[in-house]
Amino acid sequence: MNEKAALSLDLGGTNVRVVAVTESGxxxxxxxxxxxxxxxxxxxxxxxxxxxxxxxxxxxxxFAAFGAAIPTTTIGDNxxxxxxxxxxxxxxTDISRELGLRTGLxxxxxxxxSAATLGEHWLGASKGALNAVGITLGTGVGGGLIVDxxxxxxxxxxxxxxxxxxxVPGGRPCGCGGKGCLEQYCSATAIVRSAGEIGLAAGxxxxxxxxxxxxNAAATAIFSEMGSYLxxxxxxVNNLFSPDIIVLGGGVxxxxxxxxxxxxxxxxxxxxxxxxxxxxxxxxxLGDDAGVLGAAKYTFQQL
Amino acid sequence: MNEKAALSLDLGGTNVRVVAVTESGxxxxxxxxxxxxxxxxxxxxxxxxxxxxxxxxxxxxxFAAFGAAIPTTTIGDNxxxxxxxxxxxxxxTDISRELGLRTGLxxxxxxxxSAATLGEHWLGASKGALNAVGITLGTGVGGGLIVDxxxxxxxxxxxxxxxxxxxVPGGRPCGCGGKGCLEQYCSATAIVRSAGEIGLAAGxxxxxxxxxxxxNAAATAIFSEMGSYLxxxxxxVNNLFSPDIIVLGGGVxxxxxxxxxxxxxxxxxxxxxxxxxxxxxxxxxLGDDAGVLGAAKYTFQQL
Numbered sequence: 001m002n003e004k005a006a007l008s009l010d011l012g013g014t015n016v017r018v019v020a021v022t023e024s025g026x027x028x029x030x031x032x033x034x035x036x037x038x039x040x041x042x043x044x045x046x047x048x049x050x051x052x053x054x055x056x057x058x059x060x061x062x063f064a065a066f067g068a069a070i071p072t073t074t075i076g077d078n079x080x081x082x083x084x085x086x087x088x089x090x091x092x093t094d095i096s097r098e099l100g101l102r103t104g105l106x107x108x109x110x111x112x113x114s115a116a117t118l119g120e121h122w123l124g125a126s127k128g129a130l131n132a133v134g135i136t137l138g139t140g141v142g143g144g145l146i147v148d149x150x151x152x153x154x155x156x157x158x159x160x161x162x163x164x165x166x167x168v169p170g171g172r173p174c175g176c177g178g179k180g181c182l183e184q185y186c187s188a189t190a191i192v193r194s195a196g197e198i199g200l201a202a203g204x205x206x207x208x209x210x211x212x213x214x215x216n217a218a219a220t221a222i223f224s225e226m227g228s229y230l231x232x233x234x235x236x237v238n239n240l241f242s243p244d245i246i247v248l249g250g251g252v253x254x255x256x257x258x259x260x261x262x263x264x265x266x267x268x269x270x271x272x273x274x275x276x277x278x279x280x281x282x283x284x285x286l287g288d289d290a291g292v293l294g295a296a297k298y299t300f301q302q303l
Numbered sequence: 304m305n306e307k308a309a310l311s312l313d314l315g316g317t318n319v320r321v322v323a324v325t326e327s328g329x330x331x332x333x334x335x336x337x338x339x340x341x342x343x344x345x346x347x348x349x350x351x352x353x354x355x356x357x358x359x360x361x362x363x364x365x366f367a368a369f370g371a372a373i374p375t376t377t378i379g380d381n382x383x384x385x386x387x388x389x390x391x392x393x394x395x396t397d398i399s400r401e402l403g404l405r406t407g408l409x410x411x412x413x414x415x416x417s418a419a420t421l422g423e424h425w426l427g428a429s430k431g432a433l434n435a436v437g438i439t440l441g442t443g444v445g446g447g448l449i450v451d452x453x454x455x456x457x458x459x460x461x462x463x464x465x466x467x468x469x470x471v472p473g474g475r476p477c478g479c480g481g482k483g484c485l486e487q488y489c490s491a492t493a494i495v496r497s498a499g500e501i502g503l504a505a506g507x508x509x510x511x512x513x514x515x516x517x518x519n520a521a522a523t524a525i526f527s528e529m530g531s532y533l534x535x536x537x538x539x540v541n542n543l544f545s546p547d548i549i550v551l552g553g554g555v556x557x558x559x560x561x562x563x564x565x566x567x568x569x570x571x572x573x574x575x576x577x578x579x580x581x582x583x584x585x586x587x588x589l590g591d592d593a594g595v596l597g598a599a600k601y602t603f604q605q606l
Binding site: 073074082083130131143145147148152153154155156157158159160161162164165166169176177178232235236237239240241242243244269270272273274275278 | 376377385386433434446448450451455456457458459460461462463464465467468469472479480481535538539540542543544545546547572573575576577578581
């Protein structure tokens, strides 16, 4: 086969996923396992094992590099990781060195939400857009920016942190050390917290959604409030960045019909008149593959 | 002479400025006059007269194009202007056609704050930076973004509108039609308004500054509050965009020692830990020339 191929990793707090993918975006093989909660060394060993199995299964002999979508706000020039609240064992480790030694491949690391944004731009919901924003509504809230059809990672690799816009001065404390971050009002965690605060029995955001869908007014109000905060955050992105399209992905995006009317209203109300109707808000298309595909695309672009 | 030259315009609500400038940034001639409050046709006629005088004075026979820094959030693909609260007579006019017919030159229009940002990046305070933000604190508050050493104008030409981040839900009404925009708390107009609200006799932001500098506690508190709001706005830009440097210009930047300590504190408190100390905040260096120089640079880049 003539097409280049790369390995690509999506390292989440819950699962580690590795795929082999071609330069045109065909996934040749997939492997995954739960993210170990033990040591950094064991996590890197497990990633290397998954990579090895992916290589065998793909039947490809040469890989151009190994892309890595990582839940961190900072990736050092040499691959040192910092600020990983969901996988603290990797704090301060050098992913380029650790995975490079274990696989013999060049490692290209990128923030996970940036990777998902690029994945959707390559093969998903924002394909072909000139300027796009991607937002992942999951346990936390991540984001990424496409500028002139390329991923913009910013200085330090952590651009697009819409989850840490301070929406509510003095509001809910956030894992980043601040207060009132958008993530504390728009993530799955936030929805469960809001439910708990008013005594709704709901272990997951899905439970709150099911209650809302069955007509429970309190659950409906939680999604509506979450949607308003999201719309306010999107208006800030829209005013600052003026994109063509904003893509919403992650587990919470499944609750679309419960939160989106409020999101649309708040976005309209708080956006500058010239761009309040121009920007398109759409759902992500690639699901869990967005991150590995985006990290692979970013990797091909760096070669 | 071998170097290319361009004409460049900065069209403000108060003054119209035109310069002739070379590709290396040397200003060969300058003209300015008050912005007429009459018809669009007369404003365009006056710009053409200033351009003609600039050409004569510069002693250059050929100009590559005519750049134009315009106080608008939207520049259509063909040069139609929209959303110009400070020069409403130009609303809906086509600057490319109007000035093209009068001067025989290709017109390249750009948002004024974006132009100032690019000017400072070309020859001023953010020279050489990879990723930079420029903010103009004047009658209003404008902004611009430099991405990978190029001006990013966004879809519709109005990226960087930091002045219209909604900082205070339900806050002061803004000229854009919204409420609580940063501009209503950090502009010269906002400072005068804050002074009026507490009965301080101050006709201009400069008056409030002089009072603060002479030890008036109420005036000091106004700058401190303005500085805090600005810092909160900068933290949003910093979290979303992760620039190396943010340049503050415009008349209000002269009040630096009164507002900056509060700005720095709020920026630190509300930025993500990885980038709270990394980003540099500096004063603009080019004064009133930033806009014409930036519009000229943008024009040379478009040729």
